[in-house]
Amino acid sequence: MSELVFFSGTMDCGKSTLALQMGHNRSARGLQGVIFTRDDRAGAGKLSSRLGLVTDAVEVAPDMDLYAHLIGEMSKGGKVDYVIVDEAQFLHPEQIDQLARVVDDLGLDVFAFGITTDFRTRLFPGSRRLIELADRIEALQVEAMCWCGARATHNARTVGGEMVVEGEQVVVGDVDQHEGDVGYEVLCRRHHQRRVTSATARADVLSPDVLPVDPA
Numbered sequence: 652m653s654e655l656v657f658f659s660g661t662m663d664c665g666k667s668t669l670a671l672q673m674g675h676n677r678s679a680r681g682l683q684g685v686i687f688t689r690d691d692r693a694g695a696g697k698l699s700s701r702l703g704l705v706t707d708a709v710e711v712a713p714d715m716d717l718y719a720h721l722i723g724e725m726s727k728g729g730k731v732d733y734v735i736v737d738e739a740q741f742l743h744p745e746q747i748d749q750l751a752r753v754v755d756d757l758g759l760d761v762f763a764f765g766i767t768t769d770f771r772t773r774l775f776p777g778s779r780r781l782i783e784l785a786d787r788i789e790a791l792q793v794e795a796m797c798w799c800g801a802r803a804t805h806n807a808r809t810v811g812g813e814m815v816v817e818g819e820q821v822v823v824g825d826v827d828q829h830e831g832d833v834g835y836e837v838l839c840r841r842h843h844q845r846r847v848t849s850a851t852a853r854a855d856v857l858s859p860d861v862l863p864v865d866p867a
């Protein structure tokens with residue numbers, strides 16, 4: 652039975668790597684897939700992992716009908732055995748409905764990979780729809796870690812290392828950005844709620860306010 656599966660996790664937990672591995676294992680057995688992505692850091696039409704692997708993909712435009720695209724491929728004689736979607740949080744809810752239709756009407760497995768929540772802990776519309784429609788939701792096994800050592804569960808947006816809570820929902824970027832740039836850091840809920848990033852935690856430790864006071 653074909654399935655719509657949502658592989659979700661924080662940024663930097665290995666989603667794109669797993670997407671590439673699942674595609675590789677299937678193509679090694681002669682299966683052919685279509686890989687969709689949107690706004691990958693490596694550029695349009697690319698699916699890239701921080702482990703250095705990258706593959707070509709179909710860049711999803713905001714108004715693209717994914718079901719119609721696959722029907723078009725098949726009617727041109729293309730073989731499609733499965734579908735992979737990376738950065739699925741950026742898709743419109745209607746496009747997630749189209750993926751569900753691919754599973755139900757075309758009998759193809761659809762494997763979608765993405766983060767669930769944004770820097771303000773709000774669901775992305777595409778991820779919300781995936782949670783509503785997916786046959787299965789899988790949490791990635793390799794856990795990303797907060798600077799404190801706890802499991803990272805939330806994505807923070809940072810500017811110059813400090814967490815920000817205002818801004819557009821979508822700003823393409825990466826973890827480990829240089830000072831001053833907009834970047835991201837994964838945190839445990841406690842430190843996301845308190846807005847303590849690795850940089851501000853370090854600064855607090857160094858601050859004279861928190862140095863032990865000599866009573867003498």
Ligand SMILES: Nc1ncnc2c1ncn2[C@@H]1O[C@H](COP(=O)(O)OP(=O)(O)O)[C@@H](O)[C@H]1O
Binds near residue numbers: 661663666
């Ligand atoms: N130099 C490295 N050595 C080993 N693993 C690495 C290295 N750099 C990144 N990784 C692994 O790659 C993961 C990020 O993979 P990626 O697929 O790009 O994540 P995601 O798509 O979830 O943002 C990290 O959590 C880490 O496990």
Ligand SMILES: Cc1cn([C@H]2C[C@H](O)[C@@H](COP(=O)(O)O)O2)c(=O)[nH]c1=O
Binds near residue numbers: 661766771822824835
């Ligand atoms: C939290 C958050 C993230 N983004 C962007 C930043 C990256 O370009 C992608 C996530 O990619 P990854 O492969 O999972 O690391 O999403 C965003 O636009 N808005 C946010 O709030």
